[in-house]
Amino acid sequence: MSNHFDPGPPLTPDKEFCACEPPSGTEYLRATGVAFLTALLGGIAWFAVVLFTHRLWGFTTVLIGLVAGWAINRSAGNHRSVMLGVFGVVATAFATLGGYLLLWLPFVSERTVDRSFSWYDVLMMGLGGFMAYRLAGPKPKAKDELK
Numbered sequence: 001m002s003n004h005f006d007p008g009p010p011l012t013p014d015k016e017f018c019a020c021e022p023p024s025g026t027e028y029l030r031a032t033g034v035a036f037l038t039a040l041l042g043g044i045a046w047f048a049v050v051l052f053t054h055r056l057w058g059f060t061t062v063l064i065g066l067v068a069g070w071a072i073n074r075s076a077g078n079h080r081s082v083m084l085g086v087f088g089v090v091a092t093a094f095a096t097l098g099g100y101l102l103l104w105l106p107f108v109s110e111r112t113v114d115r116s117f118s119w120y121d122v123l124m125m126g127l128g129g130f131m132a133y134r135l136a137g138p139k140p141k142a143k144d145e146l147k
Contacts, residue, residue: 023079031136034075035087038068039094046099054113058124065092065128069135076136085137089129096125 023031042064049060069088076084102108103115 021079022081023076023084027076027079028083030075031072031084031087034071035068035091038064038071039091039098042068042091042095043098043102046095047102050099050103050113051108056114056117056121058120058127061092061096061121061124061128062131063128064095065130065132066135068092068095068128069132072132072136080136080138082138085133088132088136092128092132093125096121096128 046060046064050056065088068091069085072084072088072091073080100115100117103113
């Protein structure tokens with residue numbers, strides 16, 4: 001016969017998650033690996049888009065920035081810090097510049113792909129880096145918290 005008034009063993013509190021806490025060392029290590037992979041695979045993806053469309057597209061860099069920031073944030077256990085934001089910016093920049101350097105491979109014809117890297121592309125690289133920083137970097141404080 002069961003006793004419905006028996007609450008069972010006492011509850012033990014678990015560690016609560018707070019995104020405002022700094023990431024641990026292993027989370028930084030995972031974020032570094034993800035940033036490296038994002039830079040490598042993002043550069044190849046950037047190169048593939050340019051190779052297939054025969055044009056430098058700025059939105060590709062912004063998409064790489066979004067993916068880099070999101071992936072770095074997830075790999076760090078949803079923690080955010082300035083260093084993780086810097087990882088996102090650097091991964092975005094290296095992916096774009098690495099993809100651009102791949103355009104100079106011998107099998108890529110100069111007639112099929114325009115290799116001119118303009119100020120627009122630099123601006124889009126900055127926008128992609130900004131998006132990566134906003135996703136992985138620290139959250140801005142709300143106006144209510146400033147008081």
